[in-house]
Amino acid sequence: MIRLATLIVLAATLAACSSEIEDAQKALADSIVIKTDISVSGLRAYPGDVVCGKFTAYVSYHEPRMEDAPFIYRNGQIDRPPRPSDWKIFCNEDSATSLTAMTGFGPLTNDSAEWLAIIRDFGKITAALEAYYADNHFYPYNEQGLAALIEKPESKMPMPNYPEAGYLSAMPNDPWGRPYLYKAVQWGRSKGKVELLSLGRDGTPGGEGLDADVSSEYLSYFNHVIATL
Known part of the structure; x- marks a missing residue:
């Protein structure tokens, strides 16, 4: 049988x-x-x-x-x-091991509570950033930061499509209580790109394990690894 x-x-x-x-x-x-x-x-x-x-x-x-x-x-x-x-x-x-070798982050498992929380936050914030871009044709500027997703920022550019309730009701912090870092690279009419970053448990650049930096640059890899666990 x-x-x-x-x-x-x-x-x-x-x-x-x-x-x-x-x-x-x-x-x-x-x-x-x-x-x-x-x-x-x-x-x-x-x-x-x-x-x-x-x-x-x-x-x-x-x-x-x-x-x-x-x-x-x-x-x-x-x-x-x-x-x-x-x-x-x-x-x-074994994409989880390959990801660790590439980034110093991981290995990602179903028990990685802190990393899974970061990945969920990255997904939520990234979706809000893309909605912001779709409405306004640019991302929040670096000086505006992620607060621009919660409350309409002062801007020289018109923003008639900004929703009254913003794009997020509140901005999550990383599992160690620190705000996520935000960086936007934009030029001319090109869409450019944005990056979210957690500096890990120790709050300083670099590190390994839970101290490693976690960047949204690898979000598609994180999601792939999670889907294959």
Whole structure:
């Protein structure tokens, strides 16, 4: 009976992997304009519904043929070429260990209460920042800080879409009671980027374990690791 149950689970797992790989192949082909002479190799499914592999194809009428170019299929989207750091995290059977080696943060587990709280806060604040940007076409300036998400800031730019209740009712602190640090890099009409940072338990830059800095730059990696725990 146990053996039969094991075989059923194994068969279901193999079927799911096969489906993910087929979806990845289709998405890759759909992302390439020149449909002829596309070949793929090294396709492999990873935890978190990720498929990684390499492809050979002409992707432009004006560029040489790409040979064994890496790609990642994740969340229904093709990423080509992926960043080396994306490959290290997403195309990995043990992404938690890989994340620790890359950032000094972790290892992240279901028992990592402080880190899980930070990641939840990052997700909440990041969503509010994106809503702010969608309404106003710029992020809060560094001098305004995250307080701009709670109360409408003074600004030389018109902000007619700022909601009366703000974007957050209150700003969370990190698990050690300190405000999250905020940095925005914006230029011209480009969207730019923002970063949230906790300096960890010791409140100073650097460190390891709970003392390590935690940056929202790696939020997609954190969420991926959590999903695969």
